[in-house]
Amino acid sequence: MASSLALLFFIPSFVLSSFCHALPREAVFDAADVLLDSGFVSMALTLEVVAERLLEQSPSATVFAPSDSAFKKSGQPSLDLLRFHLAPLPLTPSSLRLLSAGARIPTMLPGQSLTVTTSPSDRATSINNIKLTPSPIYDDGFLLVYGIDRFFDPNFQFNGQGPSSDSNSFCSAKNRTSGASDSFNRAIQTLKSGGYSAVASFLGMQLSGVAEPNGITVFAPADDSVMNRIGDFDQYPSFFRRHVVPCRFLWNDLVNFGDGFMLPTFLDGFSINITRSDGVLILNGVPVLFPDLFFNDRVVVHGVSDILVAQDETFQENQKNLFDPFEF
Structure with a gap:
């Protein structure tokens, strides 16, 4: 089965800690200046026009900039098409190269994602079957810009062996090998x-070797978030229980759930509420930064920007501190 490595592996922790802050307007205009000097005149001018409406709503972003010839051929794009060329993540070249073909990248167009189409033999990263410039045209750690020779097609369909939902939305049991x-x-x-x-x-301690026909989904905060928020070791079991869902949900499954959909977890009484903000999936107020961070036939891991806490202040954690392996 395919798997996707974490984009987060190569993103500094200070990027994550600043998730609540918007991109500075100066960075956007600096990127437009660099695009102008690099021959992407149409996208440079377009970026300046839409900066306040789009990019300044996000703390980090990646822009896929079509060439001037693409603008000449297709004309001025709609606002929705521009959103489809903006990802609310700082995607470095190293992180992109680690993503398997079929991995999804969320965009600022709600409900729409880009698909990685890079094959092992490719030297250049490819998204929706369009190659990116080998390195970013602009990169300040929060905002990155890559060049592409034509516009992405929102109707693109990936036919390779990437992740698919396989009716996991209903958590149906499947035969596995x-x-x-x-x-x-x-x-x-x-x-x-x-x-x-x-x-x-x-x-490793709690789940390795457990046989669960429907798999599990883990919403994983990075180590920095974990260490900063919990101190006592005896808090770990209940902490992790709230981040594990007793069903295997890929990104395609999650985005199909409506706002207000509740995912049960292995912590009794603790549920995860799905909402959206500017095209980003939010779980109990915490953004999903890196969908399909890892997946195989039994486990799916999505990277989240912080630990998940209860939205209902009356929630009381179950005093049972250890996982029962037979729950899985």
């Missing part, structure tokens, strides 16, 4: 190598 232990071990190794050691240790 690989062992549970092997599936968890691959997830654990991936997480350990990328700044998610706390989550990886939890999976």
Whole structure:
């Protein structure tokens, strides 16, 4: 089965800690100046016009800038088409190269995502079958801009072996070929190598070898978030229980849920409320930064910007501190 490594592996922690702040207007205009000097005149002018309406609503972003010839051929794009060329994530070249073909990248057009189409033999990163410039035209750590030779097609369909929902929205049991232990071990190794050691240790201690026909979904905060928010080791079990859903939900499944949809977790009485803000999926007030961070036939991991807390102040955590493996 395919898997996607974390985009977050290569993004500094200060980027995540500043998620509540908007991109400075100066950065957007600096990017437009660089685009102008690099021969992307049409996108440079367009970026200046839409900056306040689009980019300044997000703390970080990646812009995929079509060439002047693309503008000449297609004409001035609609606002929705421009949103489709903006991702609310700082996507570095290294992180993009780690994504498997079929991985989805959220955009600022609600409900629409881009698809990674890079094959192992490709030297350049490809999205929706369009190659990006090898390195960003502009990169200040929060805002990155790549060049592309034509506009992305919102109706693009990926025909490769990428992630698909397979009716997981209803958590239907499926026949699987690989062992549970092997599936968890691959997830654990991936997480350990990328700044998610706390989550990886939890999976290793509590879930490795467990056989669950419907799989699990983990919403994983990075180590910095975990260490800053919980101090006592005896808090760990209940903390992790709230981040694990007893069903395997890929990104395609999550975006199909309406606002207000509640996901049950393994912590009794704790649910995750799905909402949206400017095209970003929000879980109990916490944005999903990196969808399909890892996935195989039993485990899906999505990177979130912080730990999940109860929205209902009356919620009281169950005093049971250990996972019962038979729950899975």
